[in-house]
Amino acid sequence: MDNDQSVKKVLISLKTKAKFYITNLGEEFVSPEGLISSKDLNSNKEIIETDRGNKLFLLDPQFPDLFEKLNRAPQIVTHKDVGLIIAKTGVNKNSTVVDAGAGSGSLSLSLANICKQVTCYDINKQHLEVVEKNKILFNAENLIIKEGDVAQKLEEKEVDLITLDLPHPWKVVEKAENSLKRGGFLVVYLPNLLLSIDV
DSSP, X not given: OOOOOSOOEEEEETTTOOEEEESOTTSOXXXXXXXXXXHHHTSOOSEEEOTTSOEXXXXXXXXXXXXXXXXXXXXXXXXXXHHHHHHHHOOOTTOEEEEESOTTSHHHHHHHTTSSEEEEEESXXXXXXXXXXXXXXXXXXXEEEEESOHHHHOOOOSEEEEEEOSSOGGGGHHHHHHHEEEEEEEEEEETTEEEEEEO
């Protein structure tokens, strides 16, 4: 049995536009469109056909597809705010990031999608369990998950970006200053405020 719940393929019906997520390529997939063989799921075909003659696009999952399947706990950081953080800080494939107050992991995963490495912190075990599920879903091997209060446990050095989605972010400022590289960014995120500080 395949215990890996990361999404391997996405199917989109040409007829109904329904979307299906495939986590196990070793089994047949049964859908309202009909049965699809494991052989077809593992093929290089762009369009495959069910036993009922319905046609579906066979695609590799993209980040937006996976985001639709995101396991949620608390309120997530919105797409527009994620985009603003990325645009204002310029993080990229060479960047290392710390995200404190991981929640469901939406910001951590969005940053891990483009950055070299992201470390997320949270004090809530239930939140961290959700983040772990989402890490598997997204196959985000460059996401490191840590339990604890970032104000006490922050140990990363030469970090390009630190994001704080916390009720008392000012408690982290001193440690953040010691962790950021020269020219790095500290972003404090609140639902009604987004503040970026260039250090």
